[in-house]
Amino acid sequence: DAGVTQSPTHLIKTRGQQVTLRCSPKSGHDTVSWYQQALGQGPQFIFQYYEEEERQRGNFPDRFSGHQFPNYSSELNVNALLLGDSALYLCASSLGQQETQYFGPGTRLLVL
Amino acid sequence: EDQVTQSPEALRLQEGESSSLNCSYTVSGLRGLFWYRQDPGKGPEFLFTLYSAGEEKEKERLKATLTKKESFLHITAPKPEDSATYLCAVLNGANSKLTFGKGITLSVRP
Numbered sequence: 001d002a003g004v005t006q007s008p009t010h011l012i013k014t015r016g017q018q019v020t021l022r023c024s025p026k027s028g029h030d031t032v033s034w035y036q037q038a039l040g041q042g043p044q045f046i047f048q049y050y051e052e053e054e055r056q057r058g059n060f061p062d063r064f065s066g067h068q069f070p071n072y073s074s075e076l077n078v079n080a081l082l083l084g085d086s087a088l089y090l091c092a093s094s095l096g097q098q099e100t101q102y103f104g105p106g107t108r109l110l111v112l
Numbered sequence: 113e114d115q116v117t118q119s120p121e122a123l124r125l126q127e128g129e130s131s132s133l134n135c136s137y138t139v140s141g142l143r144g145l146f147w148y149r150q151d152p153g154k155g156p157e158f159l160f161t162l163y164s165a166g167e168e169k170e171k172e173r174l175k176a177t178l179t180k181k182e183s184f185l186h187i188t189a190p191k192p193e194d195s196a197t198y199l200c201a202v203l204n205g206a207n208s209k210l211t212f213g214k215g216i217t218l219s220v221r222p
Contacts, residue, residue, distance in 0.1 A: 004155075033210065035212075040214070041215075042201075042213050043212050044212075048209075055208065056207055056208050058209065088153075090156070098143050098144075098203060098208050101146075101158075101210060104155050105154055105155045
């Protein structure tokens with residue numbers, strides 16, 4: 001049973017660029033949530049996708065956007081990258097919006 | 113706004129020395145409280161879900177408990193491989209948002 005997978009594992013970008021991160025949920029799961037984790041902090045909720053729509057959003061600017069595909073996989077897009085966007089980006093999946101979330105290994109983004 | 117506070121920030125134990133990690137929370141409409149373990153540079157690994165005050169769950173050397181304001185993660189006779197950061201999170205039943213604490217970094221010396 002494959003768990004949550006994310007790609008790429010690491011990424012280096014420069015300020016002003018755009019980035020796309022990808023996530024495949026655990027088999028059987030239909031809901032995907034994205035989190036940003038800065039060093040030494042807990043994960044911060046970015047948004048959640050269910051039935052291909054953004055259902056909930058945290059306190060992140062519009063530069064952060066996403067998408068969910070019919071096969072439940074998801075993408076996180078960040079435009080106009082800032083140095084402060086450097087973090088570990090985590091994807092989590094669940095069966096439904098209010099059930100236990102299982103996390104992927106994360107994508108480490110470094111903005112120079 | 114939902115809040116989760118974990119204490120202490122860091123804990124150093126000798127192998128076999130039992131202890132407890134604390135998670136205090138405020139949330140409007142608790143749907144569930146979750147404990148995760150996170151190793152450096154990796155994603156959080158699910159440990160427990162607790163749904164109501166008085167509930168307890170156990171897994172190997174770990175036991176999680178829940179009250180109306182706090183949760184505790186008890187570690188009995190820890191081993192060096194238990195060294196990790198332990199994260200607590202609450203799920204708001206009204207808006208489906210999961211709010212995390214900053215985590216507790218546990219180090220177990222052999």
